[in-house]
Amino acid sequence: MSTRVAVVTGAGQGIGKATSARLAADGLHVVCADRVAEAAERTAATLRDAGWSATGCAADVSKDSDCIGVAEVAAGLGEVRVLCNIAGISPFSSGIAQVSEELWDRVFAVNVKSVFLMTRACRSHLVAAGDGAVVVNMASVHAFAALPESAPYAASKGAIVALTRQMAVDLAAAGVRVVAVAPGAVDTPSSYTGARGLGADTQELGFVKDPRRLGWLADPDDVAAVVAWLASPQARFVNGTTVVVDGGMLAQLPVGG
Numbered sequence: 661m662s663t664r665v666a667v668v669t670g671a672g673q674g675i676g677k678a679t680s681a682r683l684a685a686d687g688l689h690v691v692c693a694d695r696v697a698e699a700a701e702r703t704a705a706t707l708r709d710a711g712w713s714a715t716g717c718a719a720d721v722s723k724d725s726d727c728i729g730v731a732e733v734a735a736g737l738g739e740v741r742v743l744c745n746i747a748g749i750s751p752f753s754s755g756i757a758q759v760s761e762e763l764w765d766r767v768f769a770v771n772v773k774s775v776f777l778m779t780r781a782c783r784s785h786l787v788a789a790g791d792g793a794v795v796v797n798m799a800s801v802h803a804f805a806a807l808p809e810s811a812p813y814a815a816s817k818g819a820i821v822a823l824t825r826q827m828a829v830d831l832a833a834a835g836v837r838v839v840a841v842a843p844g845a846v847d848t849p850s851s852y853t854g855a856r857g858l859g860a861d862t863q864e865l866g867f868v869k870d871p872r873r874l875g876w877l878a879d880p881d882d883v884a885a886v887v888a889w890l891a892s893p894q895a896r897f898v899n900g901t902t903v904v905v906d907g908g909m910l911a912q913l914p915v916g917g
């Protein structure tokens with residue numbers, strides 16, 4: 661049987677790193693792609709040290725040439741069955757009054773255009789892999805409910821929900837599923853940076869590691885487990901949709917204390 665390959669973007673840290681480990685443990689060779697070359701290689705080395713199989717790959721996924729390069733590396737390693745578009749930036753404190761055009765364009769390039777570029781670059785390989793190939797995109801609860809002053813991020817995550825649906829329709833006949841995950845608050849470096857941008861820390865925003873609380877702060881593994889399940893044949897009937905993984909954050913009306 662040929663090697664099953666998964667491509668994970670944003671693999672250098674946080675949810676992308678956790679997802680890389682989860683897919684490697686499931687027996688896939690993981691191409692760990694990240695804009696920060698050392699971080700990509702560090703994740704791959706950690707997986708190899710654990711006895712799994714992985715390759716680090718430096719790539720800025722907002723650039724088409726880099727996305728094509730990642731796809732070529734992956735195709736050279738085996739059958740590309742899984743693409744996880746996880747790389748993203750989350751600049752909060754950027755409402756429509758103060759966000760610059762440059763920041764707006766950068767958020768859309770990294771968070772949305774990258775999903776299109778990476779999927780386009782991997783498309784022929786995923787189609788060749790046939791039934792069972794899957795693309796998992798990283799949305800956010802911000803696609804469904806708004807925090808003040810977060811316009812470009814919220815709009816970019818809403819676009820991922822729509823793009824996921826669209827790509828699922830377009831790739832269905834080729835046997836490729838396309839799904840998304842919408843996490844709530846996750847314990848990653850970007851969550852702390854984001855909270856600081858809002859003038860608070862994660863605790864002050866109500867994100868604590870207490871599963872008895874709605875919207876508790878998840879571990880990256882909590883999200884990675886859902887991504888890995890969506891990427892598996894067990895989820896073969898899940899397509900075109902976004903799975904919310906938020907510890908109940910969106911379930912509660914924000915009134916009544």
Ligand SMILES: NC(=O)c1ccc[n+]([C@@H]2O[C@H](COP(=O)([O-])OP(=O)(O)OC[C@H]3O[C@@H](n4cnc5c(N)ncnc54)[C@H](O)[C@@H]3O)[C@@H](O)[C@H]2O)c1
Pocket residue numbers: 669670671672673674675676693694695696699719720721722746747748749750770798799800801842843844845846847848849850851
């Ligand atoms: N952390 C959360 O609470 C949370 C919640 C919902 C959604 N998300 C989404 O999950 C994804 C990962 O979030 P995280 O918290 O792990 O982020 P993170 O900042 O901890 O890690 C993101 C990784 O992506 C890489 N990256 C950034 N820009 C890139 C580019 N242009 N090309 C390639 N790699 C790039 C970074 O170098 C980094 O290694 C993002 O799309 C984010 O929007 C995160």
